[in-house]
Amino acid sequence: xxxxxxxxxxxxxxxxxxxxxxxxxxxxxxxxxxxxxxxxxxxxxxxxxxxxxxxxxxxxxxxxxxxxxxxxxxxxxxxxxxxxxxxxxxxxxxxxxxxxxxxxxxxxxxxxxxxxxxxxxxxxxxxxxxxxxxxxxxxxxxxxxxxxxxxxxxxxxxxxxxxxxxxxxxxxxxxxxxxxxxxxxxxxxxxxxxxxxxxxxxxxxxxxxxxxxxxxxxxxxxxxxxxxxxxxxxxxxxx
Amino acid sequence: xxxxxxxxxxxxxxxxxxxxxxxxxxxxxxxxxxxxxxxxxxxxxxxxxxxxxxxxxxxxxxxxxxxxxxxxxxxxxxxxxxxxxxxxx
Numbered sequence: 001x002x003x004x005x006x007x008x009x010x011x012x013x014x015x016x017x018x019x020x021x022x023x024x025x026x027x028x029x030x031x032x033x034x035x036x037x038x039x040x041x042x043x044x045x046x047x048x049x050x051x052x053x054x055x056x057x058x059x060x061x062x063x064x065x066x067x068x069x070x071x072x073x074x075x076x077x078x079x080x081x082x083x084x085x086x087x088x089x090x091x092x093x094x095x096x097x098x099x100x101x102x103x104x105x106x107x108x109x110x111x112x113x114x115x116x117x118x119x120x121x122x123x124x125x126x127x128x129x130x131x132x133x134x135x136x137x138x139x140x141x142x143x144x145x146x147x148x149x150x151x152x153x154x155x156x157x158x159x160x161x162x163x164x165x166x167x168x169x170x171x172x173x174x175x176x177x178x179x180x181x182x183x184x185x186x187x188x189x190x191x192x193x194x195x196x197x198x199x200x201x202x203x204x205x206x207x208x209x210x211x212x213x214x215x216x217x218x219x220x221x222x223x224x225x226x227x228x229x230x231x232x233x234x235x236x237x238x239x
Numbered sequence: 240x241x242x243x244x245x246x247x248x249x250x251x252x253x254x255x256x257x258x259x260x261x262x263x264x265x266x267x268x269x270x271x272x273x274x275x276x277x278x279x280x281x282x283x284x285x286x287x288x289x290x291x292x293x294x295x296x297x298x299x300x301x302x303x304x305x306x307x308x309x310x311x312x313x314x315x316x317x318x319x320x321x322x323x324x325x326x327x328x
Contacts, residue, residue: 029322032318032322032323033322035315036319036320039316039319040246040247044328045323045328048323048326048328120328166327167326169327170326170327173327174327176324176325178321178324178325179325179327181325182325182327229321229322229325230322232321233317233318233321233322234318
């Protein structure tokens with residue numbers, strides 16, 4: 001889910017709205033996890049909080065910085081043709097800024113997912129965490145090239161696949177609704193990444209548009225599922 | 240049975256007080272909280288210092304009462320527990 005500066009339509013606006021909502025939800029879950037850490041001093045809650053803060057941060061980048069860059073880029077391109085010389089002077093800088101922001105977006109997303117996968121692995125090893133973090137960093141460096149879009153989504157699919165498997169296992173053990181909503185949310189976000197990959201692979205415009213539409217919808221459903229858990233906890237709904 | 244951590248013990252003590260109408264005898268806390276006398280004394284002291292419970296005297300007998308701050312703490316803790324349990328970590 002990366003905005004490319006020259007290829008934007010209303011689908012990106014939908015993606016922006018979904019990301020705003022996602023940032024809000026992830027932030028709240030991060031705050032609750034942090035409160036749990038402060039109360040229990042359990043390391044896993046600290047990492048859970050950190051992973052959701054990273055997810056909130058990436059969603060915020062997607063929802064704010066990238067659209068602003070897009071608007072700026074296109075306004076300059078279409079409206080200020082008389083200032084074309086100035087625009088041409090800024091164009092390389094703008095593109096570089098967008099690459100750096102894409103890099104940050106990919107890095108924070110994958111770091112967030114990696115932390116979640118690490119948490120569910122139950123392996124208490126700092127060196128493993130450093131190794132995983134280094135691999136994610138190396139992969140994020142590829143965000144400076146076009147191939148990063150599929151690479152980023154495929155990595156997200158792998159990490160979320162692992163997380164989803166554990167959340168589904170947790171639901172099967174507990175059989176409670178909140179666990180079900182958590183499992184559903186990760187699975188739906190995973191599906192959204194699959195749809196983003198499909199939107200890149202298919203060459204037909206209609207199919208691409210369909211997948212590009214279904215991607216943010218699936219993501220929205222995933223965030224809504226997390227939102228339901230927050231609401232249920234807030235109002236004390238049990239089982 | 241899994242060992243309870245400090246947070247869970249505190250929640251158990253406060254929830255027990257709430258169930259007993261917010262007012263409880265130390266002996267009921269001892270049995271209901273499933274704690275040794277020394278440990279319970281330590282927890283009671285800490286909860287009093289944090290303003291989550293207070294000591295009251297009823298007909299010459301010592302009882303412990305959950306404060307408004309304690310009630311808010313239990314409610315917030317329930318929310319936290321519900322969310323973290325849902326993740327299954």
